Amino acid sequence: MTQPPSMFSVLGLALFAAGTLHAQEFRPEIPHAWNDRDVAKLEVPLVQRDRSPRYLTAEQYYELKVRTIYRSYPVYAPGRAPAGYFESLKAKEPEVLIFDALALHSKEDWIRAGEAIFDDSPFPIRAGPDGYRMPPGLSLPITKDGIIPSERFVIRQKGLVEQSNGTSCAACHTRVLPDGTAVKGGQIDFAVYPVIAGSLRASPEAARETREFDWITSGAPWLMPREEVDKLTNEELARRYDAMIAGVLERQGTSSAFPVRVPSLVGVADIKYFDATGLVRHRSIGDLMRYDIVNTGMDLTAHFGDFQPRSTARPFGVDGTRFSDEQLYALALYLYSLKRRRIQTRLMIAPAAGNRSSSGKGARGVIHLRCTRTTSSLPLRASRSPRTYARPTTLWMFLWAQIPDLRRERDVARGSIRCHRCVAFGIAVRSVIAARRHRWTSGSTRRD
Numbered sequence: 333m334t335q336p337p338s339m340f341s342v343l344g345l346a347l348f349a350a351g352t353l354h355a356q357e358f359r360p361e362i363p364h365a366w367n368d369r370d371v372a373k374l375e376v377p378l379v380q381r382d383r384s385p386r387y388l389t390a391e392q393y394y395e396l397k398v399r400t401i402y403r404s405y406p407v408y409a410p411g412r413a414p415a416g417y418f419e420s421l422k423a424k425e426p427e428v429l430i431f432d433a434l435a436l437h438s439k440e441d442w443i444r445a446g447e448a449i450f451d452d453s454p455f456p457i458r459a460g461p462d463g464y465r466m467p468p469g470l471s472l473p474i475t476k477d478g479i480i481p482s483e484r485f486v487i488r489q490k491g492l493v494e495q496s497n498g499t500s501c502a503a504c505h506t507r508v509l510p511d512g513t514a515v516k517g518g519q520i521d522f523a524v525y526p527v528i529a530g531s532l533r534a535s536p537e538a539a540r541e542t543r544e545f546d547w548i549t550s551g552a553p554w555l556m557p558r559e560e561v562d563k564l565t566n567e568e569l570a571r572r573y574d575a576m577i578a579g580v581l582e583r584q585g586t587s588s589a590f591p592v593r594v595p596s597l598v599g600v601a602d603i604k605y606f607d608a609t610g611l612v613r614h615r616s617i618g619d620l621m622r623y624d625i626v627n628t629g630m631d632l633t634a635h636f637g638d639f640q641p642r643s644t645a646r647p648f649g650v651d652g653t654r655f656s657d658e659q660l661y662a663l664a665l666y667l668y669s670l671k672r673r674r675i676q677t678r679l680m681i682a683p684a685a686g687n688r689s690s691s692g693k694g695a696r697g698v699i700h701l702r703c704t705r706t707t708s709s710l711p712l713r714a715s716r717s718p719r720t721y722a723r724p725t726t727l728w729m730f731l732w733a734q735i736p737d738l739r740r741e742r743d744v745a746r747g748s749i750r751c752h753r754c755v756a757f758g759i760a761v762r763s764v765i766a767a768r769r770h771r772w773t774s775g776s777t778r779r780d
């Protein structure tokens with residue numbers, strides 16, 4: 333016989349639930365990010381040890397003023413904003429965002445605050461008179477709602493609407509999927525450098541500035557002295573820039589001869605060494621915070637032996653400000669929150685290469701099984717992804733049942749890879765088909 337729950341057990345349950353809630357209260361442990369001891373061990377030493385960077389000391393760094401982060405607003409593509417949107421922005425007061433435990437209570441609050449930093453531009457520029465001013469030569473991806481997710485409007489002064497100018501984290505680390513949704517942390521999907529190549533060819537003044545900046549970001553005189561680099565013609569540099577396809581950039585520490593791909597930040601919590609070079613260690617949230625400090629200007633003023641790319645008293649952009657530890661912590665939590673959302677498993681039936689002319693679409697099909705482990709289902713670049721001919725739900729479920737622990741394997745690699753179980757399964761299916769075909773062929777021979 334079932335007993336009705338006693339008053340005590342109900343009360344006990346309520347107390348237990350309250351206790352659990354209390355235990356879940358978020359207590360931020362914010363590291364003192366730029367401390368000399370951890371900074372010294374942040375990076376793996378270079379081959380030429382005396383050329384490893386020497387950064388500002390903790391004392392010098394913490395003397396810099398903290399950057400003010402203002403609330404920002406979505407940017408709509410020209411002609412896509414709701415009526416009166418831009419005018420309503422002009423009427424808004426500037427709103428400074430607060431980063432401390434008094435203003436931010438839950439972990440979600442911190443993550444949301446971190447997203448504001450991800451979107452924040454250190455050097456916003458005045459927007460156009462009626463809305464967003466599209467950078468010349470670029471056509472930025474737009475979501476199905478007409479939003480340009482890599483850019484934001486910001487109000488730092490009432491009546492003046494400014495736009496981020498390709499300088500926020502979001503500018504390089506956001507992607508719009510073919511279905512028109514935005515994935516923050518995804519790899520940029522448009523080419524930037526061919527536009528720079530255009531201006532480099534167009535004006536000697538722009539060429540001079542670009543070359544100077546190129547030296548600041550990628551000069552390594554112990555490998556190639558400036559005189560050698562200067563022998564590179566403008567046309568050759570422009571040709572290199574032209575070759576940088578969508579998702580590929582020349583960033584600090586790389587060069588026009590060795591540009592890098594922008595990595596997806598989705599799943600960055602699992603990465604142990606940052607960057608294509610793997611030079612930067614990721615042992616703790618503090619390391620990610622230090623990485624962000626280095627890459628928002630600290631590296632350009634570092635000393636690499638006797639070489640300092642840019643000697644200035646203001647390392648971080650035009651206003652010489654730095655992030656506070658709280659801001660960096662929020663940003664790091666936001667980056668950690670960028671998780672893979674789902675695993676796509678697709679069954680693809682495609683005609684075998686070379687058989688297209690003699691067969692109908694998929695008729696003499698070879699079954700390609702591909703487990704596409706994606707970070708939040710980012711598709712492969714269209715040119716590289718095989719066409720999906722079929723995705724029968726029953727087979728999908730069958731497959732799913734065959735691979736119960738697919739999820740465990742997702743840490744094996746980021747992006748899209750083949751799952752060996754699927755490959756093995758594919759081989760098995762193919763051999764069954766081959767065996768059947770053999771039977772059919774030999775059967776028909778016998779009948780003949």
Ligand code: HEC
Pocket residue numbers: 450498499500501502503504505581583585586592593594595596597600603605606607608609623624628663
């Ligand atoms: C101009 C484009 C650009 C901007 C702006 C930018 N990044 Fe990146 N980011 C890159 C590129 C390119 C790399 C790869 C560098 C390499 O491999 O050497 C990278 C690498 C990273 C990595 C290492 C990830 C990995 O898998 O190794 C992190 C973390 C990161 N960026 C965070 C940020 C944050 C946070 C911001 C804003 C403060 C930001 N980035 C702004 C282009 C950019």
